[in-house]
Amino acid sequence: MFYGEYQHSVDVKGRVIIPSKFRDGLGEKFILTKGLDNCLFVYSSQEWANIESKLRALPFTDKDVRAFVRFFFAGATECELDKQGRILIPQNLREYAALEKDILITGISNRVEIWNKDKWEKYMQGEDISMDKITEKLNNLEIKI
Numbered sequence: 001m002f003y004g005e006y007q008h009s010v011d012v013k014g015r016v017i018i019p020s021k022f023r024d025g026l027g028e029k030f031i032l033t034k035g036l037d038n039c040l041f042v043y044s045s046q047e048w049a050n051i052e053s054k055l056r057a058l059p060f061t062d063k064d065v066r067a068f069v070r071f072f073f074a075g076a077t078e079c080e081l082d083k084q085g086r087i088l089i090p091q092n093l094r095e096y097a098a099l100e101k102d103i104l105i106t107g108i109s110n111r112v113e114i115w116n117k118d119k120w121e122k123y124m125q126g127e128d129i130s131m132d133k134i135t136e137k138l139n140n141l142e143i144k145i
Helices: 020-026 045-056 063-074 091-097 117-125 131-140
Strands: 002-009 015-017 029-034 040-044 077-080 086-088 102-109 111-116
Touching (some): 020 040, 020 102, 029 063, 029 091, 040 045, 040 091, 045 063, 102 117, 111 117
Antiparallel strands (some): 002 102, 015 086, 029 040
């Protein structure tokens, strides 16, 4: 399980330090892909296999399913930590998430997310993020917090 927020930066070569608390959970090799809300998602190989299995079970005849699967898998890349605990984020993924300098790496239960720091702050302060409204929706889904 991943949780917590860590501020880091992208170096001139496009490398990012993965917080040490996340490294064991991710394993030696893991998957980095385009996430929702213009951030990047990072999954352990095991979690990625679970997601892949679920997505394969969806009907490929559905146009929205095909679009999402393309989005999710076409941007995916396998990562491996270097000796300093860094990964190289490919240029296309850095551009997608607008990762230029200051970033935020956060644990979200079964995945890690990598955000442009300014976008994260705007997202967390946005009108779409009303914890009272979200909690009410979760209660309607019978998810009690």
